[in-house]
Amino acid sequence: MTQPAPARAAAAVRRALDGRLDVTTGPPPPPPPGRRAGERALRLGTLAVVALSAALLTGRPWVLALAAVPLVLLALALPGGPGTGAVTAEAEVEPRRCFEGEQVQVRIAVTCDGEAGRLDPGVVLGHGVRLDRLAVGPHHVELVLTPRRWGRWTLGTVDVDVYDRGGLARRTVRAELGEVAVFPVPGHTRLTPVPVRLPQRIGEHTSAQRGEGVEVTGVHPYVRGERQRRIHWPATTRRGALQVHRFAAERTADTVVLLDVLADVVDPVTGASTLDETFRAAAGLVRAYLRTHDRVGVVSVGGATRWLRPGGGQGYFYRVVESVLAVRKDFAHRAAALDSLPPPALPEGALVYVVTPLTDQRILEVLHQVRKRADPMVVIEIPAGDPVVETGDSEGELALRLWRADRDAMRFALVERGIAVVAHRPGESLDLALAPLLRARIRGGSR
Template structure:
């Protein structure tokens, strides 16, 4: 059980004071008593300032759910500070978590307030922070309590929502809540045209200026205000490259998760229904939904994505989506089964867009030997990948590298025009 124990400084003071006074009395040397006098004072003050009660220590985080780059503070709570003069905290280092102070060691006097340790996660995921050792010191540095080990706290780090926006409309909206214009006529506010009155039309739709000018009743037709069913397919099978957090180089999984978070936030804020399918070892599926609570659910699911070396791509992606859905496949496209499953989605009638999140993962660094075995393997893998993407584009599936804002503008415009072309089925 942790209790107050004398510090080495108090032990030395007591020994020097006892030795100096005893030597001066036995040998009759007053100078030894004079030299030992300061140590007598230190020993007496240290012994007199011993705390009588053992305090209880608890460390709490201000926030347990953050985005990449944000920060939180671990605050220490002590139930009894009687006799305590100084507090020292030493926090353990965590992967992809920056601490302030840099090495996680901080101390201060109790009169100045209990010291805090700030944590700033630099990469999405679940992080364990707050594992530390705390020591309390009494007045005159005579007694020390601890070090007391404190348990770690779980911190959920959501992906950073990169700035993303698009003015393109979703090709085939299907619903009745969002802002996208529909190709179907209905009760909305977007003007479609004016036509002669027909039985069953509402009287409030009559446009009197045109009716008086032509002598016949005319009504205004509008487009239905509909939302779109948007699916995000996230490839979490492998993580190619080394992640440096938001401050360094991004791996393929970093680009994939952050791009999915940006697309999810954009579509949810515009009123669309968004679903998520994570293709990984611990794959997850979030059905279509909308609203702020649904956005938090999507971000939390993305933060739990894990890769595993033995995980294999599925032969078929079962979204349960209709033919009018829009599917964004976010993947570096390095596995043939996943490319085959994407082609199956395209044949099912959905509007599929492949967002390439490979980035510079297979690019050889400057000055590297191009004839070295790793460079040759990366070049061969890139050639095979480019061949898969060409075959996928031949089926009518556009492939767009992720570039942030405006990435999908041109592609969505093209898909919207393609959706209006009449289809001839044999």
């Protein structure tokens, strides 16, 4: 039975936007225990068996001499080698925290009670990790790995075959490389828009209140006790009375970056991931506001709600990023039920940036929660890319029109509620999206 056109159109959109990856493969099976024959021993054993078989078939005793040498070598290899004592492998990974594209150095030291010969490593890498270099020494193995995307990644395992001096016997020992935390590369941005109302804390943003800042907002009559060096002589001459400069107070801002991790949509044309771009844009915002000595917090919605209270300092950047790295673990991304936002995560009057691809209707519930708190809010849209429609596919074209109309309706609903909506294109500076917000300070809603 053929589905109606609207149903088929909606199904086509869902298939086009299904970009979430869920990798649930476990670790490789454990290596064989104990000591076992190596490749050279297998070749010698094969040669001895062939010689014995030829002697039996031909009835010529002198053919048995061909099996003597392999059998003697195999007998000499039995008492010694790496299987007679303990064999251990210790892995050192440096660093355990890095940014996307940075290299991770791994050194595996192999110790053996008996006499050991060469080492033969077998590397099983985790998801999202690339092997750049492999070097084998007499008692160690060195690797250079590169995590290609942000998240928490399992580096993998290395099974090292330890051979004896003659290469006849071997024993396998496994080294677990553990996990690394890979930070997203922050998007380039230097602009830091601020709301109308700022907290009563000294900072670098000009406030509408009078204070001891450096920006002149006007002049006023001299009051006993004010500094004489602030006298504005041109105004004093015109008015015939002492006039002094009026300065604006400088305040800090509270900023909260809210991340939409309800879905990871992959652009069918460019292959860009909305989850990747969301975190890079958020990291750029966090770093920009921390440079101006503001307090920054983070909230991620989707699955378990993760959040970190606003704080300051350059070292706080790593705490903010680490608090949401668990969203991606070995390419696995899962979004479950939507939880309510915790009140401590959104201080009163904080400027809230919502970084979202606007592909999941549930994000509107989150925006409604923020709006009820009357906090100033900016929605940064990460374009997800339009689904690819084949030429002449009328139902696909209808699905594309419905898809675009739905996104336009979401943007219109947000703008009608007084929420600023800006679009950030991947690969472009975030300053291009934030520049229109500098025309006027961002206002909050009403309770």
